[in-house]
Amino acid sequence: MLAALMGRPQGTFASKVEVEGDSVTVTREVDGGLETVKLAIPAIVTTDLRLNEPRYASLPNIMKAKSKPLANKTPADYGVDTTPRIETVKVSEPPKRVAGIKVADVDELMAKLKAMGVAA
């Protein structure tokens, strides 16, 4: 969405990102495998969970971060309207699955599969 608002190209579900000059090559995880696209910079890239190892904040840095000033702003300060335009009517529990039966061995499982018409 950000990419669209900025009118810039996007690379979503990225599993590999390489910057070369004024473009970035992004390898994306798609349904059947991988897809590679080249995007003109600036571009918006969203990552897949296997892209890299996150950097964890070290304790000294956490301590240092505590002393940094924080500027509290509201969306209105930036002229942004955040009124939701979708209303949640209700939230319900999905149908629960109940635990079924346990079979003792492969033969019994075979019998069940046959009964379902899966195995011949």
Next chain:
Amino acid sequence: MKTLVWVEHDAGQVKDATLACVTAASKLGEVHLLVAGEGVGPVAEAAAKIAGVGKVHVAEGATYAYALPEAVATLVVELMGHHDAFLAPATANGKNIAPRVAALLDVMQISEILSVEGDATFTRPIYAGNAIATVKSSEAKLVITVRGTSFEKAAREGGTGEIEAVSSAGDAGGATFIGQEISKSERPELTSAKIIVSGGRALQNSENFHSIIEPLADKLGAGVGASRAAVDAGYVPNDYQVGQTGKIVAPEVYMAVGISGAIQHLAGMKDSKTIIAINKDEDAPIFQVADIGLVGDLFKIVPELTSKL
């Protein structure tokens, strides 16, 4: 209400997820389709035959060849001038395009809908499928992605849609397609397979995965899936992954082999009709959702099962 459905196609075929999307759209009103791509004449003709389709908008051009969201979204926005709702399947491509369309139209997207409850009311999963929210939109235009496993597929034949060419050169907006590596497989695609055999970390390595899970799957004519643990451990490629961050599947029979059943995995398969679990830990959570459970060593059970089939 006039709806526009983005048709996902591959090798001249309309994908199954699109058919489910057509069913969802038909609950809202008139169904129009958008077929964009290069050399898409046959796809457009196939699309026009889908039951319940009114009109098929066809955008022909090299820019649209690989469903680049920059190009397709711009095209969709042009067409949305005379449509009230845009629907796309919640696939990698659909999820790439729809948010871009939503942003350009300045509307809130409604993702992964499970059912249509009214003109602008839908249900969708939240918290990894642990709760179902019913949401009502007050937008002038709707932008929706549809979970393919939650709707019946519209029939491929029986429709008499009218084909209309869209003249738009398209602009890929700074994106270029370089290439793709699609894993080739003779097995059915996960999201549309009737039977799925999935393996987990208990298989220990890639060789075991291939020598234990795959022969069973081939005997059953099943698709092959995996848990995130098995994918992270590198036994199989990422696109095998079933679960919240992988594929959402709902086959007739789902066989989980050596999968303990983490909640994120269950989120991806609990709509399966029958779940069969094979695991050596009898307290594994997978048995709480399985219709048929078999406690034991998969290295003995699965080859035995394969040989008896």
